[in-house]
Amino acid sequence: MRGTKRRYEEVQPQLQRDIVNDYRRGVRGHGYLTIAKKHQLPIETVRSVIARAERAGGDPVAPRGHKKRKLDSAEQARLYSSLDRNPFTTNQQLRARVGNKIAASTVSRYLARAKPPFTAKVAQDQEPEELTEDWKEEARKWLRGVKTIAMRRRIYEDEAPIYANEAPHKGRSRKGKPIIRARSRYATKYTLHVYAKKDRVVHWDLSDKNADTKEIERVAVDAAAQMDEGDTLIWDRLGRSGRALHPIHQHYSPAVREEFKERGVSIKFLPPKGKYFNPIELFF
Numbered sequence: 001m002r003g004t005k006r007r008y009e010e011v012q013p014q015l016q017r018d019i020v021n022d023y024r025r026g027v028r029g030h031g032y033l034t035i036a037k038k039h040q041l042p043i044e045t046v047r048s049v050i051a052r053a054e055r056a057g058g059d060p061v062a063p064r065g066h067k068k069r070k071l072d073s074a075e076q077a078r079l080y081s082s083l084d085r086n087p088f089t090t091n092q093q094l095r096a097r098v099g100n101k102i103a104a105s106t107v108s109r110y111l112a113r114a115k116p117p118f119t120a121k122v123a124q125d126q127e128p129e130e131l132t133e134d135w136k137e138e139a140r141k142w143l144r145g146v147k148t149i150a151m152r153r154r155i156y157e158d159e160a161p162i163y164a165n166e167a168p169h170k171g172r173s174r175k176g177k178p179i180i181r182a183r184s185r186y187a188t189k190y191t192l193h194v195y196a197k198k199d200r201v202v203h204w205d206l207s208d209k210n211a212d213t214k215e216i217e218r219v220a221v222d223a224a225a226q227m228d229e230g231d232t233l234i235w236d237r238l239g240r241s242g243r244a245l246h247p248i249h250q251h252y253s254p255a256v257r258e259e260f261k262e263r264g265v266s267i268k269f270l271p272p273k274g275k276y277f278n279p280i281e282l283f284f
Contacts, residue, residue, distance in 0.1 A: 011045060016060040019046055020053045070101050071110065079107070080114050087123075087171035087179040116175040123171055123181040135273060142271045146234070149268075155202055155233045157195045157223070158280040159211040164188040193219045194280055195226070195233075202226045211238070213249045220256045229264030236270045236278060 011019075019039065023046075024030035032050070036043040049060050056062035071079065075098045082097050083089050091104040102110070111118040146154075165187040173179045191211050195202040203223035209215045216238075227233075239250030248254060251269070260267060275281045 011041065011049065013061040015039065016049045016053075019049045020058070020060055023050050070106075071098055075101070076110060076114075079110055080118075083111065083118060083172060084174070087173045088168045111172065114174070118172045119175050120170055120172050121179065122169055123167070123179050135271075139271050139274055139277070142274065143277070146268070146277075149232050151198050153231050155195055155197055155227060155231050155265075156278050156280045157193070157233060157235055158278055158284060159216075159238070160192045160194075160284040162190040162192055162206075164190075191215070192284075193223075194283075195223045196280060211250065213239070213253050216250045217253055217255050217259075220253075221259055224259045224263045224265065227260070227263055227265045231265045233260060233265055233267050234270065234278060235267055236275050236281075237272065 019035055019041075022030060022035050022038065023032075032043050032046045035041075036046045039046075053060035078097055079094055082094055091107040094107045095102060095104050167181040169181075171179045188208065189210070190206060190208050193203075193205040193207075193211075195204070203219075203226045205219045205222065207215065235251050237251065239252045240247045251267075257267065270277055
C-alpha cells in the first residue's frame with residue numbers, strides 16, 4: 001500500500017491499543033487488512049502489534065521481557081493488608097487470601113515490592129516510650145552500687161510465663177514498624193523461675209501456678225538452700241505497685257526476706273523500669 005511507510009517502532013502506544021481494540025479474529029471487516037487500511041499502516045505492522053498484544057496478555061506496549069503480574073492492584077492490597085493486621089501470617093496463609101493464584105515463594109517477591117516493603121524482624125515487648133533524665137541518673141547510681149558487689153557473689157532471678165501456644169518470635173511488617181507479640185488468653189500458662197550466677201544455675205522451678213506471693217515463697221525456700229552466705233540476690237520489683245509505702249507481696253514478702261536473711265543473703269532490688277539490668281530477663 002502506498003503512503004504507509006511508518007515503521008512499527010514509530011506507532012504511538014494509543015494507536016497500538018486502538019489496533020488491538022479494532023481486531024476481531026475471524027470477523028469480516030475486522031482483520032489485518034481492514035485495520036491496516038484504516039490506520040494507513042503496513043499489514044505486517046498491524047500483525048506484529050496484535051501478536052505482541054497476545055503475548056503480553058492484551059497490552060501491546062507492555063515492557064519487553066515482563067509478563068503481566070498475576071495479582072491485580074486489589075489483590076496486592078489484600079495481601080498487604082492481611083500482613084499489616086497480623087505480622088505472623090505465613091506465605092501459605094497469604095497465598096490463600098488471593099485464591100492461591102501465586103506460589104508461596106512468589107508471595108515474598110510481592111511483599112518486597114510493597115511501599116514501604118515488608119521485612120522480617122524479631123517481635124519485641126512493648127516498653128515505655130521514653131525514659132526521663134531523672135530515671136537515667138537513678139539507674140546510673142544503681143549501677144555504681146552493683147559494681148561494688150563481686151560478680152561471683154551476684155545471683156540474678158526472674159520469673160517468666162510460658163504459654164502452651166507460645167506466639168512466634170519472628171514476623172514481618174512494613175519497614176520501620178515494630179511488631180508486638182500476642183498470645184491467646186485461654187492457653188495453658190506455666191511459670192519458670194530461674195536463680196543463676198555468672199557460672200551456673202543456682203536453682204530453677206517450673207510449675208503451672210501463677211507467680212503469686214504463695215508461689216514466690218515456696219520457690220524462694222528451695223532456692224535459699226542453694227545459696228551461700230554473703231551472696232546478693234538481685235531482684236526486680238515484682239509486688240510493688242507504687243501505692244503501698246511498705247509492700248508485702250511477692251518479692252517484698254516478709255517471709256521471703258526472712259528466709260534469705262537467715263542464709264546470710266542480702267537483696268538488692270532493680271530500679272524502676274530497669275528490668276533489662278537483669279541478664280535473666282534478656283535470656284527470657
